[in-house]
Amino acid sequence: MNCDFDNNIPIYIQVVKWLENEIISSRLSPGDKLPSVRDLANQFQVNPNTIQRAYREIEQKGLCHTRRGMGSFVTDDKxxxxxxxxxxxxxxxxxxxxxxxxxxxxxxxxxxxxxxxxxxxxxxx
Amino acid sequence: MNCDFDNNIPIYIQVVKWLENEIISSRLSPGDKLPSVRDLANQFQVNPNTIQRAYREIEQKGLCHTRRGMGSFVTDDKxxxxxxxxxxxxxxxxxxxxxxxxxxxxxxxxxxxxxxxxxxxxxxx
Amino acid sequence: MNCDFDNNIPIYIQVVKWLENEIISSRLSPGDKLPSVRDLANQFQVNPNTIQRAYREIEQKGLCHTRRGMGSFVTDDKxxxxxxxxxxxxxxxxxxxxxxxxxxxxxxxxxxxxxxxxxxxxxxx
Amino acid sequence: MNCDFDNNIPIYIQVVKWLENEIISSRLSPGDKLPSVRDLANQFQVNPNTIQRAYREIEQKGLCHTRRGMGSFVTDDKxxxxxxxxxxxxxxxxxxxxxxxxxxxxxxxxxxxxxxxxxxxxxxx
DNA sequence: GTGGTCTAGACCACA
DNA sequence: GTGGTCTAGACCACA
CATH class of the missing domain: 1.10.287 (Helix Hairpins)
Structure with missing residues (x-):
């Protein structure tokens, strides 16, 4: 990724794509902890709200689940x-x-x- | 194309891509007349301003030129x-x-x- | 509704519930235009972003569809x-x-x- | 209850509701000992602080009183x-x-x- | 520390 | 005018 976003596509969509990619390519394994919202926001130099929206989307797709105060985790559904x-x-x-x-x-x-x-x-x- | 635009990308950008595609694939040949702004707006069911903007872009890229009162034509530069x-x-x-x-x-x-x-x-x- | 939100439940959830209620009770009919995001934000005295999130949720549930620049409309699926x-x-x-x-x-x-x-x-x- | 909390409402509020319910429905009688904070925290799989806060609330409402070292007891005020x-x-x-x-x-x-x-x-x- | 909600306000795309 | 995205930043719930 390296923060090089395409200016013509909403950032949160690009983050969704990136996260899906990490998961389906097994760079992130079932049960793995995703980076925290703040960390990823920092890494990509975007607002935490934008990252949060991306996380919400992939959670709705069932690709991860969130435990309040603990973080988000890749689904176990291989x-x-x-x-x-x-x-x-x-x-x-x-x-x-x-x-x-x-x-x-x-x-x-x-x-x-x-x-x-x-x-x-x-x-x- | 068939009017199925991706809602997350500006429509005029998608029209630019579509037009470039028509040209470099030779479905539109050098010198051919491009469809009129109105016709294309009608065909894609979008605002003529949106098509106008797309035409401006590909003209700037030198892929077509506009002749007042006659329409836009694909460049002759094969x-x-x-x-x-x-x-x-x-x-x-x-x-x-x-x-x-x-x-x-x-x-x-x-x-x-x-x-x-x-x-x-x-x-x- | 009358803006009397329960402080213990997120506002956007309460707006979702209210909108669903309007639709399933037929106070809003299939095809009807929903109030604009800004209008409802004003009426309920909350931030437009909060209303927008509620609209996004009911759109995902298939209860309405949005036409950019035109507004949101109740689904026709009776x-x-x-x-x-x-x-x-x-x-x-x-x-x-x-x-x-x-x-x-x-x-x-x-x-x-x-x-x-x-x-x-x-x-x- | 069965630990199925609604994620959109603070858990301590839901515990308050559950405790009130136990008391006014007479499943817990006047003078009965309430479960210990630790036990309930364990049963509901939540942080003891959360249960503690719920107990504080229903004590303020006069529905129970705490006796140091003995636990909390349902009010005798039938x-x-x-x-x-x-x-x-x-x-x-x-x-x-x-x-x-x-x-x-x-x-x-x-x-x-x-x-x-x-x-x-x-x-x- | 980690996620969740909300606001104020900017700026863009489209009609 | 109408919806969509994004930021900066506050404040809360939970571990």
């Missing part, structure tokens, strides 16, 4: 997390291939472009 | 359009693979997932 | 409204009779007490 | 308890019928709904 991960990956793939198709790339072009991009990375490493 | 297309494709590919990597997919996983998705489409067609 | 009314009435009745039972009143006592209370009203009118 | 019971019942009845009226139920509807609800219980028992 099935839910897995399902969200699968949905996320599927959606990204279909969005990506759709965009490429609209730009005139054939399926073959798409596969080739991906492979070239990934191989380039391998050589660089 | 090199510029081609360059934008290449940049767009590169950016989408790197964004996509980055997201997949962050979700824990290896390069091999990514290629496989793409292939599966594309093959599925072939069978269905 | 079935949903009817269902909520039925649930509300059932819950109030069971809560009420439970409380009365816990206070030692028999079913007969409860019926009698209700009748006496209602008849008293009739005579007074 | 008249006071009876009066509170009557007030409670009256208030609940008028609140209930008011709510039902606001939902558009006539007096007849209210009586009928109560009777149906109570009869249903009888059959099930």
């Amino acid at each position: 099935v839910k997390i897995k399902k969200l991960l699968d949905e996320f990956v599927s959606k990204e793939i279909s969005d990506f291939t759709d965009k490429m198709s609209k730009m005139g790339l054939s399926d073959f072009d798409i596969k080739k472009a991906i492979e070239q991009y990934l191989n380039k990375g391998e050589i660089n490493d | 090199v510029k359009i081609k360059k934008l297309l290449d940049e767009f494709v590169s950016k989408e590919i790197s964004d996509f693979t980055d997201k997949m990597s962050k979700m824990g997919l290896s390069d091999f996983d990514i290629k496989k997932a793409i292939e599966q998705y594309l093959n599925k489409g072939e069978i269905n067609d | 079935v949903k409204i009817k269902k909520l009314l039925d649930e509300f009435v059932s819950k109030e009745i069971s809560d009420f009779t439970d409380k009365m039972s816990k206070m030692g009143l028999s079913d007969f006592d409860i019926k009698k007490a209700i009748e006496q209370y209602l008849n008293k009203g009739e005579i007074n009118d | 008249v006071k308890i009876k009066k509170l019971l009557d007030e409670f019942v009256s208030k609940e009845i008028s609140d209930f019928t008011d709510k039902m009226s606001k939902m558009g139920l006539s007096d007849f509807d209210i009586k009928k709904a109560i009777e149906q609800y109570l009869n249903k219980g009888e059959i099930n028992d």
